[in-house]
Amino acid sequence: MDAVAAHRIHFAFTASYHYLFPQLTIGLGLLIVILKTVALRTGDAHYDDAARFWGRIFAITFAMGVATGIPLEFQFGTNWSRFSRAAGGVIGQTLALEGVYAFFLESSFLGLFLYGEARLGRRGHWLAAVLLFLGSWLSGYFIIATNAWMQYPVGHVRGASGQFELQSLAALLLNPWALPQYAHTMSAAVVTGCFVMASIGAYYLIVDEHAAYGRTFVRLGVVVGLAATWLQIFPTGDAQGRMVALHQPVTLAAMEGLFQSEEGAPLAILGQPDVPNRRLDNPLLVPRALSFLTYRRWTARVEGLDAFPEDAWPDNIALLYYCYHIMVGLGTIFVAITSLAAWQLWRGALFRSRPMLWVLMLSLPFPFIANTAGWATAELGRQPWVIYGLMRTAEGSSPLVSAGNALFTLLGFAGLYALLTILALFLVSREIVHGPGPDQAADPVG
């Protein structure tokens, strides 16, 4: 294995695994605030109990997110030292902003949220939940701003030594790429939170335990999930796709499996890219749809891969194509599930509809897959660049860290993460089996 490949797998593995947890805390953070708000306004302890139950799952997830997030702050330097030295003056700022503005906030108020319900009173505890939610959403923004700069670099000048120098913090933070990407990523996290909540609620209804809570969870998950799944497609997904079309047209061609430029280009729903032969095998196409989605004209010309030199192509077209299609395919199915469930809820039939409850219960893993595939699309789509158009990924790795050393630590992370997965699933499933209820007031640590 060459060293760059080892470093790429290292980063892909640790970052993908890490993001399984923040997407849930970002989504649950919002849902917990809703539960606490309802509790505060109605004075109904049922919603406090519900919030406390999700707070316990939030705590396990948050601990996993913190533990697996620490390596990411350091991995730019350890495995990507040439990239870090060149770009640290720019993206170091957004990462440090995250530490200073988001992590201090989150870590301070997580303790108060988890251990302080009795000390803070109802309003104080509600405020702790809001600040926790704010911290996690702020954290997300700084990470998106960092990634957006790598996708669409703005706000810098290049020094004599090739170093990137920050010119404008406002330009960096208000990067036009960042706004749709942030909206798309956050609503995707809300989809995860909603599906997890609805899934566990559906489980309680199916086994007929904690049924009152089950109904609350399903209702909240489906209603908020309905909004979030639609927002995923329009306007956030659409806006993000148009950004790619505008600034990374070769990426768009690879994502869509469009080898030849066409007027009135079709949208590939299914099919396997055969890159050496420049074609899509077994294609299922919607005529002219890609032209319309991209340019709002059925006959617009869309550039295929043939319009670009091969050294500008993403280096793993097949995987990029699949990740993108998995994301879009699952996103579409999510819309169908939440729309149907919301319609049944409206008619008062959802809690009696066994098939729909089963669908909701079994849907739990899929938003995690969709989110992971979405990030893989963004990152594979940026290739072969680490800073789009300016610095190639192969030029960014640490020159003296060998493939052997990178592989050693990759295996170390894999082993550690396998252990942590088992433990976290074990603890979360215990919480689920135990269930919510007024007897859950004991604090989890100490």
Added chain:
Amino acid sequence: MTTMTTGDLWFCLLAFMGIMYVILDGFDLGAGAVHLLVARSDAERRLVLRSIGPVWDGNEVWLIAAGGTLFFAFPALYAASFSGFYLPLMIVLWLLMLRGIAIEFRNHLDSPAWTPAWDVVFSASSLLLALFYGVALGNVVRGVPLTGEGWFFEPLWTDLRVAPEPGIFDWYTVSVGLTALAALVLHGALWLHCKTEGALQARARHIADRAWWSTFGLTVLITIFTWIVQPQLSVNAAAHPWGFVFPLAAATGLFGVRRQLARGAETSSFLASCAYLAGMLASAAFSVHPFVLPTIGDASNALTVDSAAAPRAGLEIALVWWLPGIVLAVVYALYVYRRFRGKVRLEAGWVPSA
């Protein structure tokens, strides 16, 4: 330091963040290192964890925030040191992860087949982290074999000698590591002395007494070693005699711990330990400046404040958001520590499991 550049200012701010990290996370690392020794029963171990439970994560954020600040203020230093210290840094990350998980997961399940295992993980990872941090500091003070391109890669160990091909572990860095361990054991025991009562507090005090002598002896030793290993120290001491204020602060702090502990003053002895740690770290920063990463071998390859700093425009932009952000962080911390002040106790209804 006749004229202070923006780079020098960020050097000082980073040193401040490092000191905050060591003082704050230092006490929970130290408490972890002595966890198995100081707390005998499950109830006592719960108390140790409860004393750090609401604050340890916030303390650790100082490390993350310092990492981010290092990244944008001194990109060349961040890139060279993190890739050069690749293996020990990864081991530190694994230890940090295990430790965080141990603290957060231990009390989710009340079973003799669960909690003792996490107590061992928590204690061992805390102890090893304290040691590794000291070794890392020793490496930076001693210098690393930087190439002309600004890179190096250190194996974990070679022949345990300081030069010419050093490893992460050599006699000097290990002596700094042991000093860090002794100092944080002292610091953590003093924290527990503040936060607990009865037999647990008495044991914490006993450990603090023992650790004080180890810290004292090792501090004297590494001070002598550092004069030998890092020639820049004598250069700086001769050029800027005011710098003696830092070792003086450390010494005052260390003897202050002894005096306040003898009087039984809980808070003052802990604060004196904070002064000792701050003085020691400031002394280390003072001894290497203007280098940020000294070198073994060709001195012209060393990274200095000027050669490692990011361009000035970005550093000035960062001051505008960094200062208010850190003030906010300190305000949060003061609020949380106030909320959870006083001795820790178990809930009235809590009963030990069979």
